[in-house]
Amino acid sequence: MKTLTLLRHAKSGxxxxxARDFDRPLNPKGRRAALAMGRHLRDLGLGFDRVLASPAVRVTETVAEVEKGLGRALSPAWDRRLYLAxxxxxxxxxxxxxxxxxSLLLVGHNPGLEELAMLLVPDTxxxxRDAVEEKYPTATLAEITFEIDDWSAVAAGQGVLTRFVRPRDVDPALGPDAS
Known part of the structure; x- marks a missing residue:
């Protein structure tokens, strides 16, 4: 069994x-959301064998805040291909x-992460899945499991969406109506 977790970067400023979109940092609410999601990952006892992340500033800052909440380093491999992938x-x-x-964690951007989740999980x-389709907010994570032995076997419609957690699910103050 393989577990793929997709984490969208937190809210940027x-x-x-x-000068460049690549350099856009997190805003204060984004920092709070990423920290809260890190704490939630810690509370769930989630860990990752491999972490791949976009090197965009808003992603590197998201990872740093998640690590603070998690209480340990994620040590991602920064992959430029993941920027707006x-x-x-x-x-x-x-x-x-x-x-x-x-277990593999991808940290990156929408619409790519949402589209990947929609591709991998059957349309039932x-x-x-309906929540993902409705909206994949910033700092949200989706966890998808596969009954496979090798990542090369991951295919469309073969995953099971086991978790979809938005920052507001962890802390209601991080919802869309809060500042």
């Missing part, structure tokens, strides 16, 4: 005058993961 590119990265890793009525 559009007010920050940076499509579902197909993300799936390529998953297929390349070492079969020794039972109700349940968590």
């Amino acid at each position: 559009w007010d920050d005058p940076v 499509s579902a197909a590119t993300l799936l390529d990265a998953v297929h390349e993961a070492s079969p020794d890793a039972a 009525a109700g349940g968590l």
Whole structure:
């Protein structure tokens, strides 16, 4: 069995005058959300054998805040291909993961992460997939399991969405109506 966890970067600051989208940092709410998600990962006892992440500033800052909440380093491999990656590119990265890793965390951007989750999980009525389809907010994680031995076998419609956690599920103050 393999477990793939997808984590979207936390809320970034559009007010920050940076020259490139790549350099956009988190805003204060994003920092709080990433820290809360890290604490939630710790409380769930989740760990990852391998972490791949986009090197964009908002992702590196998300990882740093998650690590604070988690209480340990994630030590990601920073992969430039994951910056604003499509579902197909993300799936390529998953297929390349070492079969020794039972759990893989991808930290990146939408719409690619949402599209990957939608691709990997069968379209059945109700349940968590509907929540993903409705909206995949910033700092949200989706956990998908596969009955396979090698990451190269991950295929469309073969995953089971076992968890979909938004920051507001962890702390209601992090919901869309809070600042």
